[in-house]
Structure formats: C-alpha cells, structure tokens
Amino acid sequence: MSAPPLLDDALAEVALALPLFRTFTYAAPESSRHALVPGARVVVPFRGTTEIGVYLGPGDPATLRGKNGKAVTPKAILDVPDAEPALGPSLLTLCRWIADYYVVPMGVALRCALPALLTGAAAPTPSQRTHRVATIARHIESLLHRDRIFARSPQQRALYELLEANGGRAAVHQLLEQLKFSPSVLKGLVARGLAVVDDEVVARDPFATRAVAAHPSHVPSAAQRGAVDAMAAGGAGETFLLHGVTGSGKTLVYIELLRRVVEQRGRSAIVLVPEIALTPQTVDRFRAAFGDQIAVLHSALSDGERYDAWLALRRGEKRIAVGARSAVFAPLEDLGAIIVDEEHESSYKQGESPRYHAREVAIVRARAAGAVVVLGSATPSLESWANAQAGKFRLLTLPARVGGAQLPSVEVVDLRVGRAAAWKASQEGPKSPVDQVLSAPLQRALEETLAKGEQSILLLNRRGYSAFIQCGDCGDVSVCPNCSISLTYHRAPERLVCHYCQHQESPRDRCARCSGETLKQRGLGTQQVERILAERYPLARIARMDVDTTGAKWAHAEILDRVGNGEVDVLLGTQMIAKGLDFPNVTLVGVIDADTGINLPDFRASERCFQLLSQVAGRAGRGPKGGRVLIQTRVPTHHAVRCALSHDYHGFVREEVEGRESPPYPPMVRLANVIVSGTREDTTAAVAQHAAAWVRALMTRRGTAGVTLIGPAPCPVERVKQRWRWHFLLKAEQPGELTRVARYFVERFEVPKRDGLRVAVDRDPVALL
Ligand SMILES: Nc1ncnc2c1ncn2[C@@H]1O[C@H](COP(=O)(O)OP(=O)(O)OP(=O)(O)O)[C@@H](O)[C@H]1O
Numbered sequence: 065m066s067a068p069p070l071l072d073d074a075l076a077e078v079a080l081a082l083p084l085f086r087t088f089t090y091a092a093p094e095s096s097r098h099a100l101v102p103g104a105r106v107v108v109p110f111r112g113t114t115e116i117g118v119y120l121g122p123g124d125p126a127t128l129r130g131k132n133g134k135a136v137t138p139k140a141i142l143d144v145p146d147a148e149p150a151l152g153p154s155l156l157t158l159c160r161w162i163a164d165y166y167v168v169p170m171g172v173a174l175r176c177a178l179p180a181l182l183t184g185a186a187a188p189t190p191s192q193r194t195h196r197v198a199t200i201a202r203h204i205e206s207l208l209h210r211d212r213i214f215a216r217s218p219q220q221r222a223l224y225e226l227l228e229a230n231g232g233r234a235a236v237h238q239l240l241e242q243l244k245f246s247p248s249v250l251k252g253l254v255a256r257g258l259a260v261v262d263d264e265v266v267a268r269d270p271f272a273t274r275a276v277a278a279h280p281s282h283v284p285s286a287a288q289r290g291a292v293d294a295m296a297a298g299g300a301g302e303t304f305l306l307h308g309v310t311g312s313g314k315t316l317v318y319i320e321l322l323r324r325v326v327e328q329r330g331r332s333a334i335v336l337v338p339e340i341a342l343t344p345q346t347v348d349r350f351r352a353a354f355g356d357q358i359a360v361l362h363s364a365l366s367d368g369e370r371y372d373a374w375l376a377l378r379r380g381e382k383r384i385a386v387g388a389r390s391a392v393f394a395p396l397e398d399l400g401a402i403i404v405d406e407e408h409e410s411s412y413k414q415g416e417s418p419r420y421h422a423r424e425v426a427i428v429r430a431r432a433a434g435a436v437v438v439l440g441s442a443t444p445s446l447e448s449w450a451n452a453q454a455g456k457f458r459l460l461t462l463p464a465r466v467g468g469a470q471l472p473s474v475e476v477v478d479l480r481v482g483r484a485a486a487w488k489a490s491q492e493g494p495k496s497p498v499d500q501v502l503s504a505p506l507q508r509a510l511e512e513t514l515a516k517g518e519q520s521i522l523l524l525n526r527r528g529y530s531a532f533i534q535c536g537d538c539g540d541v542s543v544c545p546n547c548s549i550s551l552t553y554h555r556a557p558e559r560l561v562c563h564y565c566q567h568q569e570s571p572r573d574r575c576a577r578c579s580g581e582t583l584k585q586r587g588l589g590t591q592q593v594e595r596i597l598a599e600r601y602p603l604a605r606i607a608r609m610d611v612d613t614t615g616a617k618w619a620h621a622e623i624l625d626r627v628g629n630g631e632v633d634v635l636l637g638t639q640m641i642a643k644g645l646d647f648p649n650v651t652l653v654g655v656i657d658a659d660t661g662i663n664l665p666d667f668r669a670s671e672r673c674f675q676l677l678s679q680v681a682g683r684a685g686r687g688p689k690g691g692r693v694l695i696q697t698r699v700p701t702h703h704a705v706r707c708a709l710s711h712d713y714h715g716f717v718r719e720e721v722e723g724r725e726s727p728p729y730p731p732m733v734r735l736a737n738v739i740v741s742g743t744r745e746d747t748t749a750a751v752a753q754h755a756a757a758w759v760r761a762l763m764t765r766r767g768t769a770g771v772t773l774i775g776p777a778p779c780p781v782e783r784v785k786q787r788w789r790w791h792f793l794l795k796a797e798q799p800g801e802l803t804r805v806a807r808y809f810v811e812r813f814e815v816p817k818r819d820g821l822r823v824a825v826d827r828d829p830v831a832l833l
C-alpha cells in the first residue's frame with residue numbers, strides 16, 4: 065500500500081461528466097477558495113473549451129506529474145458560479161457510492177443528481193408560448209361507418225384515430241411527428257369538416273392545475289395504524305417491506321407516515337412511484353393531503369420547470385418530492401423517509417449508464433441520512449422478500465383489503481383444446497373473430513358486466529394489430545433489419561414497426577425470402593382486439609391504453625379520468641393498465657393471453673408474469689360490488705398462473721426460489737451482466753470471448769473465490785439497433801467481490817477502438833434479454 069496522498073488546498077479535484085475513470089486536478093485561485101465546498105459546481109477549461117464540473121475536494125499534487133516525470137502546471141478554475149454548492153454532502157456521498165457500485169465514472173454518477181440545466185447538457189431554449197392544436201370536429205362513433213368514410217384515406221383515418229386516442233385534441237406537431245405524415249393529411253381532415261385547427265397557449269403543467277377532487281380523508285384502519293406506528297418508530301436507516309394485498313390501502317399508510325415525518329417532525333421525504341403518468345390517482349392523493357408542500361417531478365416537465373422544482377426542494381420551500389426513479393436524487397436535506405411504491409417494478413432500474421436501481425439507491429441514501437425506507441407492494445420482488453426473511457428488512461403485512469372488500473375470485477379459462485374438441489371445432493368451420501379472442505366464459509362475463517352498467521378491464525400485453533407477419537409458403541417471419549426481433553403489424557397507420565428501435569416500413573406484398581404471396585397476420589395485438597370488440601359490442605364505450613394511444617403528454621391521465629368518470633365501459637390495454645388503478649366500479653378483469661412473456665429466456669420471466677397477473681387481477685372488486693377475474697391461458701398449471709389464481713404470493717415465492725437455486729440466480733446470488741456490443745458480428749463475438757477469458761485469467765491469478773463467470777454467449781436478443789450483442793454473467797455470493805472484479809475489468813480491459821465496440825456492466829440486471 066502506498067501512503068495516502070498529501071492533498072493541497074491550492075489544488076482542486078474536479079469530476080467532469082465524461083466517461084473516463086479519472087478526475088482532474090485544477091489550480092484553485094485564492095479568490096475562489098472560500099466558495100470551493102465539496103459539491104460546488106466549477107467552470108474549468110478542458111481540451112480547448114470550457115466544461116462544468118463538480119469540486120470534490122483538495123487536489124493531489126502527485127497527479128501533476130507528466131509521463132516523463134516532469135511537473136505539469138495545472139490550469140486554473142475559471143469560475144465557481146453558485147453561492148451555495150449545487151450538491152449537498154449527502155448527495156455527493158451517494159454519487160460516490162453509485163460510481164463505485166455500478167462501476168461508472170464519478171462524472172456519470174453526478175449527472176443523475178444534477179438537473180440538466182446545471183450540467184450544461186441542455187441548451188436553455190425559451191419555452192414556446194402558443195402552438196397549433198387540432199381538435200376533432202365531428203365524431204364518428206361506429207367503426208363500420210368509419211370504414212366507409214375513410215375507405216380511400218387510410219392516413220386521414222390514422223390521424224383521426226390518434227387524435228381520438230388523445231382525447232380529441234392534440235398539438236399538431238406532435239401528431240405529425242408521431243405518424244410521420246405530411247401536413248396535407250391534416251388539411252384533408254379539416255377540409256372534410258372532421259377536424260379543426262387553432263392556436264392554443266401552451267398547456268400549463270396539468271398536475272399543477274389539475275383540480276384535486278376532494279379526496280375523502282379516511283380514518284386509518286387498525287392494520288394501517290399498526291403499520292404506520294411501526295414505521296414512525298423505526299430506527300434511522302431502517303428498511304420496511306410493506307407487503308399489502310391489492311386494495312389494502314398502502315397509499316394511506318404512506319400518507320399517515322409522512323404526516324408524522326414531515327408535519328410533526330419537520331423533516332423531508334421522497335415518494336417514488338413507477339411512472340408518474342400511469343399513477344395520477346396516487347399522485348392526486350398525495351397532493352390532496354399535502355398541497356403545495358409537494359414538488360411533483362415528472363418527465364413532461366421542461367428543463368426550466370424541472371430546475372424550478374429542484375430549486376424549491378434545494379431551498380427547503382417544498383419538503384416532499386414525488387416522482388419516478390430519478391426523484392431519489394431530490395436535493396432534500398434532513399430526510400426522514402423514502403417511500404418506494406410498487407417496489408417490484410422494473411422501471412426503477414435505469415436502462416442506460418449509470419444502470420442504477422432506485423430502490424437500492426433509496427436504501428443507501430436513507431441509511432446515510434438516518435431516514436426510514438418503506439418498500440410497498442402486493443407482490444414484492446424476490447430480492448426484497450429474501451432480505452425480509454434474512455432480517456435485513458422489517459416485514460409489515462396488510463393481509464386484507466380495506467373496508468371489508470374481498471379479493472376478487474379468479475378463474476382460469478384453459479385455452480388448450482383436447483383432440484376431440486379440436487375435431488369438433490374443425491367440423492364447425494372457422495371461428496368468428498370475437499370467439500378467437502374471448503372464450504365463451506369471458507364473453508358471458510363481459511356481457512353481464514356491460515348489462516349491469518359496470519366497468520371491465522381487459523389486459524393484452526401486446527400492442528399493435530397483430531404480433532407478426534408470417535409467410536404461408538415458407539414460414540419466414542418479417543424481421544427488423546436492425547434488430548433480431550419480428551416486426552409488429554400496426555393498422556393505424558398501416559406499418560410494420562419494430563418495438564425495439566422504432567424502425568418502420570410499409571407492409572410487404574411478397575415474402576422477402578421466397579416471394580410467396582400468402583402473408584398471414586399471426587397473433588393478436590391491442591389494435592385488432594379493439595376493433596373486434598367494437599364490432600361485436602357496438603354500444604360499448606371502449607378505450608384503448610397502450611404506448612400508441614398515450615404518445616401525447618397527458619394522454620394517460622385523460623384516459624384514466626374518463627374511466628373514473630364512468631365514460632368508459634371497457635378499458636383495454638397493455639401492462640400499463642395493471643398499475644395501481646383504483647376504480648370501484650371495475651368489477652371484471654379479463655386477461656386475454658396470460659402466456660405472453662412467460663417463456664422468455666429470462667430468469668425473471670415467471671416472476672414478472674405472476675406480478676402482472678396478480679396486479680391486474682387486483683384492479684377488480686375494489687368497491688362494494690365485488691369482482692371477478694378470468695385468465696385465459698394455455699399453461700394453467702404453470703406456478704405463475706396457479707398461484708395468481710389463488711392469490712398465493714407465498715406459494716409462488718416458494719416454488720420460484722427453488723427454481724433459482726441451481727443454477728443459482730438472484731436472490732440466491734448477486735449478478736452482473738457484462739454486455740459487449742458492436743456493429744460487426746465477428747468482432748463483437750471475438751471481443752466477448754477475449755473479455756471473458758481475460759476475466760477468467762484475472763480471477764485465477766487473484767484467487768477471487770466466490771465469483772463465477774458464465775458464458776460468453778450471444779444475448780437472447782442478438783441484435784438491437786444495428787448492434788450485435790454478446791454477454792457473460794458474473795455471479796457472486798458477496799457484492800463486494802463482484803464490485804472488485806467488475807471494476808478491475810472495466811478500468812483495465814482494453815476495448816478495441818473499432819466497429820463501435822463497447823462494453824457495459826449491468827449490475828443487478830432486471831432482465832437478461
Ligand atoms: N382506512 C380506510 N378506510 C376506507 N377506505 C380506505 C382506507 N384506506 C384506504 N382506503 C381506500 O381504499 C382504496 C385502496 O387503497 P390504495 O389504492 O391505497 O390500495 P393499495 O394498497 O395501494 O392497492 P394496490 O396495490 O392495488 O395499488 C382507495 O380507494 C382508498 O381511498
């Protein structure tokens with residue numbers, strides 16, 4: 065070990081937001097020294113330009129020796145722009161942890177904690193005052209009528225339907241951007257009297273102006289009070305796992321806890337939700353309870369608005385931050401609590417560098433701040449469950465729904481047909497479209513629900529019109545030219561779309577491989593099911609919610625508001641409808657195809673399927689009318705389906721954990737997925753093999769017992785956005801050893817500078833695809 069460096073006050077260690085595993089040493093001019101507090105932003109000269117960096121502390125003179133041993137004169141810091149350091153000491157420490165644990169440069173970690181405006185990453189553009197908005201002028205209720213009107217103008221139809229999906233009104237530039245149409249399509253709609261265009265003052269933040277319906281302030285039940293008391297008495301840094309069944313009133317527990325932490329003790333708090341746009345009801349409840357003490361950080365904020373919110377929190381003007389994963393970095397001092405709602409959600413993991421998991425960051429931050437953490441879910445992740453079993457987290461349970469409501473009855477509809485039934489069906493001729501989508505029991509249930517004036521939710525976890533296009537002659541499937549993924553057929557507008565890279569193309573007339581002309585649509589998507597439902601139930605008011613109908617900023621909230629106001633009879637959608645929705649008049653939930661995703665080559669596929677089925681089932685029967693759930697499946701005996709049927713979380717965990725013992729997967733071991741990607745298949749494979757051999761040799765040399773390497777192999781999705789992908793896995797019982805191996809590898813392994821070759825380490829990956 066070398067002696068610790070002698071640090072010098074006249075020198076400054078500065079982190080720049082660059083993908084380099086090093087910091088830089090600058091001279092600290094006398095005049096700026098008083099403002100140089102760790103966490104302060106500094107403006108420094110760098111490679112002929114100026115950069116914004118963060119001051120970490122006094123510099124090490126040893127870093128100023130050049131290659132030949134001669135001393136290098138450091139350049140001077142140009143400016144310290146803020147009176148107060150942008151980052152408080154606790155956030156600075158948190159960034160150090162992120163850089164270390166997720167194996168990224170400090171500058172990359174710091175970018176998470178600073179709003180874009182402060183890192184200079186965003187050019188501050190003045191906000192637009194008005195924009196052109198299109199509105200539907202004439203409603204065409206019947207789909208059949210629609211077919212006639214738009215027979216010759218499919219593009220107009222696509223535009224019309226997109227407008228509709230946006231609640232009948234949307235910004236022109238957004239519409240055209242999304243569909244990539246020329247403005248003449250919209251002119252056509254206007255000329256036919258179907259739409260009008262006018263100027264509108266840019267919509268203000270609807271969360272700020274959204275009227276919060278006076279939410280009845282409930283009196284907590286005994287179970288809720290018990291949970292709040294335990295949390296409020298929690299020790300500094302203690303983590304609670306709140307396992308409460310769907311509809312058990314977890315939100316009220318959070319609110320009551322914040323009342324004590326924020327209102328009584330004067331501390332601050334962070335509330336994380338999976339996605340703000342999908343959880344307007346939850347956000348509304350917090351706003352109803354705490355009014356303008358809350359800053360809602362959501363993705364629709366402009367950089368300027370985001371900065372304003374950041375400043376209000378930094379100055380202590382607001383003491384509760386509500387937001388998606390990045391809100392875990394809210395600049396709050398004296399944190400008393402961090403709440404992670406729906407802690408099992410994979411959206412808490414950032415998909416790009418730094419690939420942090422907000423739940424883990426929350427735990428680390430709370431420990432340093434002496435705050436409590438509450439992880440809430442009806443279906444906790446296996447990791448959190450294991451931590452609770454091991455005594456690292458304290459388990460609190462809400463075993464029943466509030467107000468005596470019962471969990472819905474869940475029935476399975478087995479879609480497998482026996483040989484006799486198959487023969488009989490073949491004698492009866494082809495099934496009608498609706499029979500292909502909804503089994504007889506689900507049709508009956510839907511009709512009964514419609515007749516009673518109650519609401520239904522139908523889940524189909526596949527957007528688009530049909531899943532893929534297949535040649536009837538040779539069986540070839542249309543695949544994205546950039547990714548090894550089949551293209552999804554979309555009808556409005558008519559396109560083949562890649563759901564990985566957004567590549568779009570016109571449907572083909574002939575098979576690309578054999579020129580066959582019998583191209584068949586296979587598998588159902590939400591668009592097609594919507595159409596089939598509309599034809600079969602013309603009077604039902606159907607709303608579709610998927611990525612395609614929620615492109616515009618506030619589309620989610622608008623659709624959900626319509627459901628809440630009773631203007632929708634059937635809400636059809638992808639997994640986005642499974643999250644936290646609380647509509648007492650929803651008495652039926654139907655899962656059209658439970659098997660989507662269950663067989664993905666990913667160790668979490670079953671867990672994700674169980675969570676999705678349990679969560680969507682939990683939308684039914686939240687009011688006094690009760691509810692029922694029908695799950696259509698071809699694998700009724702799969703434990704994910706079986707345990708969802710009986711609301712048996714514990715049974716699911718038991719079976720699932722067994723399956724992760726050998727070969728071991730989390731939570732039995734810790735995992736890092738090392739992904740090598742590049743534009744050429746052969747060099748990508750070669751570098752992956754070389755990298756894996758390099759790490760193996762390192763582990764033998766160093767005797768790093770306890771870390772094993774699996775692979776390398778092509779990723780299950782071999783190619784994404786024109787990049788070939790290979791990976792290998794590092795498994796370890798102890799996280800520390802994994803950190804050492806991964807860090808040594810990332811810092812020392814030389815990636816050839818060609819073919820766009822890159823290496824990324826994904827620590828605690830949520831998926832291995
Ligand atoms: N003590 C109470 N008395 C009466 N109603 C309550 C009480 N607590 C909560 N509720 C109501 O119960 C409903 C369900 O609560 P909430 O949405 O918080 O459930 P949840 O546990 O978050 O469920 P999920 O996991 O399904 O999202 C809400 O409408 C809420 O207003």
Ligand SMILES: [Zn+2]
Nearest residue numbers: 535538575578
């Ligand atoms: Zn073919």
Ligand SMILES: [Zn+2]
Nearest residue numbers: 544547562565
């Ligand atoms: Zn693609």
